[in-house]
Amino acid sequence: MEQIKVDYIDIGEDVSTVILEKNKEDLMNVKAGARILVDSDHFAFVYILEDTEHFYSLRFEQDCWLALLEAHQKEMAFFAEVSENTRLALVDFNEELAFLLDNIQGNGNYGEAFEKAVGAVFY
Template structure:
């Protein structure tokens, strides 16, 4: 079974996008995979990280997308998953997000609600 970490807040500070999670895991133990998925049912983007050969899904819900839409156009933006203890740089985040957004727009395979949300926010 895949583990999940939920992003509870997205915050843009200068050239850094911080994705806050309440997970108490030491984030430096995780390895970014550099791939993203879409969960159309839950209206979420999912970034994949690895912990000892097991994938963990970092779920980014629709409530955080407005900040993401502002952030992804910033040149040289760095994206980090953060908690109270540590932070992890999420490699290829912007490239993956941009690809997914463009793929979702007008694509009914993702479901009407997902397409509508992506087209409205991004």
């Protein structure tokens, strides 16, 4: 699975645009996987993208969590900018993140350090 780091989140009036560390022309034919996982060892939320042959992970690391929280609280739609002129809707992003945040709180299965880091920003 190719990992793609989120550089920052541009919060607009109605939508949030996820800016990738670099534009990925090979993502032009991907679709949203409609699920978020966690990488509790490296403190990241991971949104899954897929095409017919590969999976890709968009990594929302700690440096963008405050913007992630702001956009999530405003219930904004999330889009990933995959090229200069192309954005991909991150389907079910808010629902998936809300589910994970509910599940992480007080749950030692994610590791105490990750739980505390998430709590410091999101609760």
